[in-house]
Amino acid sequence: MKAAVDERLDGLRGSAPRLTYSARSLAALENNPRCTLRAVLDASGSDKAAIAAHAGFPTPFGQSPFAIARGNAFEALVKANGCAELIRVLRETLKLTLPEVAYQDLNDVGGNASPEVRCTRTRQLLVNTALGKFPGTLYDHPMLRLQVGGHTVFLEPDLVAFRIEDRFHVVEIKSFPIIDDQADPAQVKAATTQASAYVIALRAMLAEAGIGPDAVSDTIVLVAPKDFTNSPTAAFVDARKQVATLTRQLTRIERIGDLVSLLPEELTFDLAVDEAGKAQRPAEELAAALDQVPALYRPDCLSHCEMAFFCRSRARACASLDVLGPTVREQLGGIDTATMALGLARGELTADVDQAEMAAALRHAARLRAEVLGQPGGAGAAA
Amino acid sequence: MVWSMSDPLDALETRISQLRRAIRDATATGDAERAAELRAQLRRAERAWDTLVDTDDASEETRAPQSAPALRVGGSMLPAREHVHRVLMLLGVPAAPKLIVSVHDAFFPGELTSAKLSSLRRDEERSYRAAPGSRPYYLCPALAYDLLSPVRALITVSTWTVEQRIIGPLSPRVDYLASAIRVAEAVQAAAGSGETGPSPAALRLLWRFAASIPDAAPTGPSSHERPVDPRQVMDAAGAELQVHIDADRADRAAAGRRAHRLTDAQQLFGTPLGDVSKLEAEA
Structure with missing residues (x-):
């Protein structure tokens, strides 16, 4: 069982040499434990900095x-x-x-x-x-x-x-x-x-x-x-x-197999590096592979994870509330995207049972904002 | 009050008498070139001895005024190894390059940088291996008490006994306290000389020592306005030294006994790491 998991992890890493955990990557485990992408990349020993750079999101400054x-x-x-x-x-x-x-x-x-x-x-x-x-x-x-x-x-x-x-x-x-x-x-x-x-x-x-x-x-x-x-x-x-x-x-890492088994069989983050050390794999293909693994972006990822810029762009693209940080996220429990939050505030979307309370609060907030800004009606107020 | 582990003066005196005998032998066999070279060495050893006696005098009773000024005369043209040797003779214990440079700046003229120091040690070992014993002294690394391997970045003088060049677990602290005492003595000597008094660099150095030794720095209100008293530093350092000195001496002596089994070169420059498993077996 264990060997099979290692094989899968080697497959995910591809031809690149295995990177071991460092104090930094171990600390990241504690910082954002629910992020599957980071867990899979770290467990497979992939070079996150190289992958992020090839996918078009190089980390612009490493450690100063x-x-x-x-x-x-x-x-x-x-x-x-x-x-x-x-x-x-x-x-x-x-x-x-x-x-x-x-x-x-x-x-x-x-x-x-x-x-x-x-x-x-x-x-x-x-x-x-x-x-x-x-x-x-x-x-x-x-x-x-x-x-x-x-x-x-x-x-x-x-x-x-x-x-x-x-x-x-x-x-x-x-x-x-x-x-x-x-x-x-x-x-x-x-x-x-x-x-x-x-x-x-x-x-x-x-x-x-x-x-x-x-x-x-x-x-x-x-x-x-x-x-x-x-x-x-x-x-x-x-x-x-x-x-x-x-x-x-650390004990959860032992169960990385559970996470890996949910991923498609042929998935790999191999950069297909040639002899000259240049990555040959098309960037879109790599990005597509990364997109198949769920990531959980949080603003403080920027300070410790090489994939942060990639994840942020993805989170922004789908207007995820993750970009705004845990405070906003927790306030708007049960609502995942900014689009949905605005839709509920404007009354354009109908809230289901779970969201009813939150929707009322959002509409109230929108009304207050409109009053303060002196605009007629709550519905037109764009956030 | 003076604390010196097996006096470097003794070592120098032995060295001087050895050289005298060698000169006599060389003249007897008519080897004029060798004799001339040995004479030069003898003069250097005697100079080192003079310098050392001066500093010791100063610390002993008179706080002799000649100490600091005498050291300042014509010192700026000396090669770096002589500078380092002079500083180490003042401190009397193994020292890191950074401390050597600070002490040099505080008490001696001329320029000495840590960059010069790092190349120096390699040259010393090369010179020794090329012609062992041809110089009156060599600058060599301190030795670790357990493996008798060279200790990173601690410089000693070959004329010291092997016990003096060994670093045990307590030695970093013991050597630190011993150098504090020597520096305080040198500051006091300079203060007694009346001419210029201790340099600002010397006072700063003494203050840094005082700050990390219990009860060495003045306390109470406006304490940071008052200068550090060398006497107080000597007393405080001496008091803490008493706590560690016996254990440290025992460690060094035990390691020294093992070191005597090594070759001369290994006693000076250390042994490379052999087998760690041997260590484990011992432990």
Whole structure:
């Protein structure tokens, strides 16, 4: 059964090499779990950026090089001189005791930076620490491993996982500021989601050695610049909810077969790349293939999914309310498109039983709008 | 108050007496060229020794005025490796290129950039392998306590003992505190010299150290207007150092015993990663 699903997924991907999940694509699972298109593309390991570009919707800006450089510079600053700044911050906020300063660099193992070697070393050190055989505190860039849908994913917490009083805490170093103890909620959420993938991976690693999930705290330590300075500060972020959601989504990946079996047998997203590296498949054909998989567009897809521009154009084309975001969508429960909403407001469409209440509200809103704008009658008011 | 793990001065003195003996041998066998080369090395080792004695004096009791100015004389024309060596001798512990550059800017004349540093280390190893022992000292990477492999971006001097060049789990913090003490001493020495006092870069460097050591920076109202007191930094760093020092020494000594089994080149430049499974067996 499982092999058959893998075969189907390979078919969907076509000739392109398989891309593994990353912390980013795992975080997307939590962001938009109901999107079938994203689930199928990710599970099959397809190159979403290449597919979107070939279908005519290239992502115009990926991750900003300036943001990445800034992030790296801040991380280097925090970790410089044996994590001097980080130790200060953790002592202030987390009451880390004086002797807890042991530092392990896991960026490479004796000059060997391959993920397998680093992962082995990470597991060895962390398991020994958990068993109390090794007095570790700070672990710089450990390499964790997670099985997602039967495939190994290496996750490298861009951070230090560390231990306070016999519990591991995932520390996420981010360069967005915490101003007056407040940070941009969207940024914090993204950081937390990413960190919850690390929590899950860390727990899985310890579980192999027979250590329970309690050894890893589901509270994330977020280290970020304080106010308008460059000096770091730390805050606890509760990630219980996101860890739970992500765990559920990961088990759902195992059931990707259910989704795939609903798709047409011959469907593929193969770009038919020739030797010169140019995609030969006609763009219309590819777009048609993509259209066969239901997508659930939400405005915040733009910040984490490569297919977002493609999906937005499709959602706009059918006047879907998805384009307006979840707030509008929830207000207009039971109504899917802007055309239908306007039709009901103008009284041009007859509402069925489910929509009756919503239709009344819409007509009332249209009347109010007309009154405010001083136009006679509600029906003529175009939105 | 001075804290130095197995004194670099001792190492230099051993080196100096070795060189003297070698010169005598070379003259006895009539190898004038070799003798001349060894003499040059001897002079360099002696200069290093002088420099070191100066800084140590300064920190000891007199806060001798000659320290900083003496170091400033004619230093700008030295090659980069000499600059780095001088900084490392001041700090007395393995240091990252960034810290080396900051300390250099704070206390010494001439220009030193991190770009120069990265090429330097490769050259050092090449030079050593071409003609081992032909230079009085080499700049080499620190060694990881577990694998005895080179530690990324921490530079040491070959004249130090292997224990001094090993990085254990606690060593990054221990070395940080030790360099804080050395920097505070150098600032105090410069302040005592009366001429110009410590440079703004030196005060800034000291302030950065003080900020991340408990009780090292002045507290209370208007604390950020008052300058950091080098004395206070030394005391605070010394106090925290006491917490870690014994465990760290034990780690380094254990690793040092294993390192003595390696070849000379491996003791200086580390061993490449052999087999991770061996490590696992040990753990």
